[in-house]
Amino acid sequence: MDKAQVASMLEEIATLLALKPEASVFELRAYENAARALVSVDGDLNQLVAEKKLKGTPGLGPTMIKRVEEAVQNGKIAFLDELRAETPAVKLEMMRIPGVGPKKINAIYDQLHVTTLAELEQVCKDDKVAKIPGFGKKTQEKILQGLAFLKQHADRFRFDVAFAEAERIRTALATLPEIVRLEVAGSLRRRRETVKDIDMVASVDDNAPEEAREKIMSFFTTQPTVISITGKGTTKSSVVVASGIAMDLRVVSDSQFPSTLHHFTGSREHHIPLRRRAQNMGMTINDYGLFKISEGKEELVPCHEERDIYAALKLDYIAPELREDTGEIDAAAQHKLPKLVEQSDMRGILHAHTTYSDGQKTLREMVEGCIERGYSYLGITDHSKAAAYAGGLSEEDVRRQWAEIDQINAELQGRFHILKGIECDILKDGALDFPDEVLAGFDFVIASIHSNFNLSPEEQTKRMLKAIANPYTSIIGHPTGRILLGRAGYTLDMEAVIDAAAEQGVCIEINAHPSRLDMDWRLVRKAREKGLKVPLGPDAHAIEGLDDVFYGVGIARKGWLSADDVPNTYTSERLIEFFRAQRERRLSQ
DNA sequence: GCCGTTTTCGGCCCGACTGTTTTCAGTCG
Numbered sequence: 001m002d003k004a005q006v007a008s009m010l011e012e013i014a015t016l017l018a019l020k021p022e023a024s025v026f027e028l029r030a031y032e033n034a035a036r037a038l039v040s041v042d043g044d045l046n047q048l049v050a051e052k053k054l055k056g057t058p059g060l061g062p063t064m065i066k067r068v069e070e071a072v073q074n075g076k077i078a079f080l081d082e083l084r085a086e087t088p089a090v091k092l093e094m095m096r097i098p099g100v101g102p103k104k105i106n107a108i109y110d111q112l113h114v115t116t117l118a119e120l121e122q123v124c125k126d127d128k129v130a131k132i133p134g135f136g137k138k139t140q141e142k143i144l145q146g147l148a149f150l151k152q153h154a155d156r157f158r159f160d161v162a163f164a165e166a167e168r169i170r171t172a173l174a175t176l177p178e179i180v181r182l183e184v185a186g187s188l189r190r191r192r193e194t195v196k197d198i199d200m201v202a203s204v205d206d207n208a209p210e211e212a213r214e215k216i217m218s219f220f221t222t223q224p225t226v227i228s229i230t231g232k233g234t235t236k237s238s239v240v241v242a243s244g245i246a247m248d249l250r251v252v253s254d255s256q257f258p259s260t261l262h263h264f265t266g267s268r269e270h271h272i273p274l275r276r277r278a279q280n281m282g283m284t285i286n287d288y289g290l291f292k293i294s295e296g297k298e299e300l301v302p303c304h305e306e307r308d309i310y311a312a313l314k315l316d317y318i319a320p321e322l323r324e325d326t327g328e329i330d331a332a333a334q335h336k337l338p339k340l341v342e343q344s345d346m347r348g349i350l351h352a353h354t355t356y357s358d359g360q361k362t363l364r365e366m367v368e369g370c371i372e373r374g375y376s377y378l379g380i381t382d383h384s385k386a387a388a389y390a391g392g393l394s395e396e397d398v399r400r401q402w403a404e405i406d407q408i409n410a411e412l413q414g415r416f417h418i419l420k421g422i423e424c425d426i427l428k429d430g431a432l433d434f435p436d437e438v439l440a441g442f443d444f445v446i447a448s449i450h451s452n453f454n455l456s457p458e459e460q461t462k463r464m465l466k467a468i469a470n471p472y473t474s475i476i477g478h479p480t481g482r483i484l485l486g487r488a489g490y491t492l493d494m495e496a497v498i499d500a501a502a503e504q505g506v507c508i509e510i511n512a513h514p515s516r517l518d519m520d521w522r523l524v525r526k527a528r529e530k531g532l533k534v535p536l537g538p539d540a541h542a543i544e545g546l547d548d549v550f551y552g553v554g555i556a557r558k559g560w561l562s563a564d565d566v567p568n569t570y571t572s573e574r575l576i577e578f579f580r581a582q583r584e585r586r587l588s589q
Numbered sequence: 590g591c592c593g594t595t596t597t598c599g600g601c602c603c604g605a606c607t608g609t610t611t612t613c614a615g616t617c618g
Contacts, residue, residue: 024590025601026590026591026600026601027590027591028590029590029591029601030590030591030601031590033590033591034590034591058591058592059591060591061590061591061592062590062591063590063591064590064591098616098617099607099615099616099617100615100616101615101616101617102615102616103614103615103616104615104616134608134609134610134614134615135608135609136608136609136610137608138607138608138609139607139608139609142607142608186618199618231606231607233606235605235606236605236606263603263604263618264618266618267618268602268617268618271602271603271618272601272602273602274602275602275603276601276602278602279602284602284603285602285603286602286603286604286605287603287604287605287618288604
């Protein structure tokens with residue numbers, strides 16, 4: 001039983017408590033808090049429990065510790081089982097319908113006794129839901145729409161999909177002279193790997209006439225990518241865009257813009273301690289501003305930018321990517337936030353493929369793509385021979401590629417440099433796919449798993465640890481193999497992997513492909529704390545794939561990385577020396 | 590259920606929007 005598993009059990013308790021009319025909302029919140037507290041605790045949970053080290057963790061009181069211990073020792077929590085037993089499964093399913101919460105669920109259940117979502121759909125169609133006191137036609141229609149939406153989508157979208165939709169509309173809106181400031185907010189601005197919807201905030205001049213807002217909203221709701229309008233007013237409008245993502249636009253007076261943007265950027269988890277801090281300082285925050293409370297009256301604290309809000313709370317500016325309540329507020333108070341890596345820090349590409357294996361472009365074309373984008377080096381990493389499905393390179397292919405690299409490097413001397421790399425398969429037993437004498441010829445080696453995903457967690461971890469122990473391994477590629485919204489990835493003990501990599505001085509990449517974003521930012525954070533270097537790999541199979549670095553930068557920032565934590569921000573000379581020293585140190589161990 | 594430089598009891602973030610009502614409950618972020 002690991003932390004994530006126990007945390008999800010605590011979350012389930014919170015949800016089930018929400019469905020119990022007599023339960024206290026504060027008890028419920030205590031379970032939510034405990035779940036999050038547990039995830040961010042350091043160390044192996046079994047060991048923490050055995051050594052009684054959970055005591056003193058904020059958010060984990062005596063009851064919560066008892067629940068966690070029970071989960072670890074018995075694999076279950078009796079209280080959770082009790083709640084499950086007394087809660088019909090359909091109530092949990094109904095929680096996923098937008099606009100439907102515990103109160104409505106209980107009312108529908110008590111009055112109509114539905115046992116499945118299909119039955120719920122039927123009683124809506126039979127006009128029975130609208131007749132429940134406090135309900136009406138619109139609520140019934142909204143439930144039907146929500147059910148249809150649930151059927152169509154798993155209700156989350158990949159970052160890149162949502163980002164592209166948001167950019168289309170943002171660029172269009174930016175042409176309106178009425179708009180003073182315009183920003184994407186929400187989880188998209190925080191660079192979450194998947195998002196539920198898109199939030200956008202625009203401002204108009206404080207003295208702008210009502211027509212200005214109306215014009216903006218009409219323009220917004222008639223964009224070509226809008227497939228349906230779910231709400232239209234002068235302060236907020238909601239639409240669904242082509243890929244099925246819901247999108248909200250809020251229009252506020254420019255003086256309110258920083259507060260509104262901040263509010264809708266979230267996260268909710270970040271805002272809770274921030275508001276508590278404000279309260280302790282005699283202030284209050286809402287989406288219209290920051291107010292000083294004196295003698296019962298609220299006095300606006302002028303904020304021209306988001307930065308001013310944090311400054312008024314005696315905090316360094318907290319970048320949106322960090323607003324997840326994972327210690328950023330304390331760090332900001334103590335001036336200990338890192339200077340986050342930026343796209344402009346990136347000097348070269350590590351992890352790209354060519355026509356030698358499964359890439360679509362030649363080595364030379366990939367080099368040209370890098371030069372056009374202002375990069376000064378490319379670490380080329382085609383597949384090794386075990387990846388037969390991807391045209392993995394034989395030793396002979398490798399030597400042929402090295403010859404071409406030497407030739408192009410000679411041509412481009414002083415302007416651009418290609419590093420000889422390989423994405424070498426980690427075989428089932430943890431050995432690498434080339435013998436040492438071949439591996440020694442590469443400037444660097446990315447070791448990745450592409451087969452045997454279904455080993456037991458123990459075996460998979462052992463396999464990965466063996467690959468890390470190989471002195472020629474420079475970087476571990478896409479460490480969990482997950483495909484966002486597609487597959488979970490192989491199960492292995494990532495904390496053990498990070499510890500081993502830290503001990504041996506091996507890097508773990510952030511695979512920047514938007515369907516992977518692997519390693520996960522929560523793990524990046526842990527890797528940084530252990531002192532790992534984390535390169536960004538676009539895993540490009542075509543020229544445009546080089547641009548995926550952008551997604552990786554977002555994840556690196558969410559993992560609190562600075563430029564110095566990311567080797568491909570180094571100059572090519574420094575990077576080559578970094579890999580050389582890494583190998584020398586490991587061979588001498 | 591958790592927590593404490595005003596507190597071991599009495600708080601716990603806050604406001605808008607929607608849909609239903611005619612003054613408000615529920616949901617959301």
